[in-house]
Amino acid sequence: MRILLVEDEPELASALRTALKRHDMVCDHAASLLEAADYADAESYDAILLDRQLPDGDGLTLVPRLRARGNATPVMVLTARGDTADKVDGLDMGADDYLAKPFAFEELLARLRALLRRPAAIQAQVIRAGELVLDLGHREVSVRGEAMSLPRRELLVLEALMKRTGRMVQRASLMEAVFGLDDEIQSNALDTHVSRLRRKLADAACGVEINGVRGVGYLLREIA
Structure with missing residues (x-):
């Protein structure tokens, strides 16, 4: 299983990559919107974990760009912006799930498994x-x-x-x-x-x- 992690905070990115690898996942890391878009265009991913507050803009803007190009990869937004209005915006723009920081890795993993069980993920379990x-x-x-x-x-x-x-x-x-x-x-x-x-x-x-x-x-x- 291959995951794209889009997160600009080095310590959190490192911790998440280490934890995902321990659960038998390949994890590529992008620290900006531009880098994330390049990775998503070049590689095939099972899911994308996406921070909103990136140095070159709101990570959420990546989602409609992907959908417009026919990329249906499930996207889970990970962000400190956890108000109801922010969650609604994220889901309305095409994200598949929205998890507010701070979060427990066990919850992230459970939500990731749930994403991959959805028909849109085209993923036989x-x-x-x-x-x-x-x-x-x-x-x-x-x-x-x-x-x-x-x-x-x-x-x-x-x-x-x-x-x-x-x-x-x-x-x-x-x-x-x-x-x-x-x-x-x-x-x-x-x-x-x-x-x-x-x-x-x-x-x-x-x-x-x-x-x-x-x-x-x-x-x-x-x-x-």
Whole structure:
């Protein structure tokens, strides 16, 4: 799951990014409206967390711009401007949710899960392949009802592959799904994560395997 965080306060942005990563999400960070617009145009996100008070304007103005370009990514506004009138303005301009600062991260996470359950998010909550089940809402993997523990990067690889079971996923698409824009990435990092995940799936005998084409990408397919 890939999130765009638009927040100009460095300490809060750092804390939120760290917390989101601990919940198996890739989080890109923009500190201005201009940067946020560039990111939203260039990348595909599952949700956007948007501050209003940005150095180059009201973050809320980003929402109608996105909608006008056909971008339906769910947007949650995070702001100190929590009056009823402010919330109404935010929702009327196309935001999907509005959370006033200060807030508990647990509430943010719950609201984010709720956003991704809405039809507008076009987000299936549970994906199945063979005897493997991935619950996107709770970020949990199981095989025949037994939990399978995976590190964050491997879980992100699995998510990207299971969303396109039986089809090749290009390396570039996998890199986008697994790594943030400012992550330091070694040349063989993706292949290392895929290799470890492949071994775990084989050990679990979950009825799927990962095949790769060197230099092209990987696909997850069901096996008898």
